[in-house]
Amino acid sequence: MPFGTRRPRLERGPEPKGKNMSDQAAKAHTDVRAIVARYTASGRLDHLAETEPRYGDFSAPVDLEQAMRITRDAEQRFRELPAHVKRACGQDPVEFLRKLSTREGVAELAEAGLPIRAVEPPDPFPTPPASLEPASPKGTPPAEAEPKTAEPPADPSPVSE
Secondary structure: OOOOOOOOOOOOOOOOOOOOOOOOOOHHHHOHHHHHHHHHHHOOOOOOOOOOOOOOOOOOOOOHHHHHHHHHHHHHHHHOOOHHHHHHOOOOHHHHHHHHOOHHHHHHHHHHOOOOOOOOOOOOOOOOOHHHOOOOOOOOOHHHHOOOOOOOOOOOOOOOO
């Protein structure tokens, strides 16, 4: 096309007739103006899904389907983060996880605006409550409840060969 000539206009399709087919149920929750208004009023972003941290033994092998499901879940959660937090990670979920694994990275994400709360991991060996302690049989004091083991008799004569 030579310089200075106008492109032909693309023809638009027919105008939609009838009712709107898009889902309007989540309109108030996803409208940018409504999200900004809620943030202005409360000072916090409440449209983010708050999930509890996951602790556990993840050393067991995972099959391909489970690995793909875990990866999709992590990518979905990364997409739900605010844009400025994703920008601090270079739009890369792997970089986000790398930053979460170091104290310096967590501090950097907190500066970028990621709401981080201190969470203590659960005690792997909690002490059982007193109600779960073994009870002594009825009518016997706790000292007598345990069976006594007989001591082997002392051998008065040493064996010599």
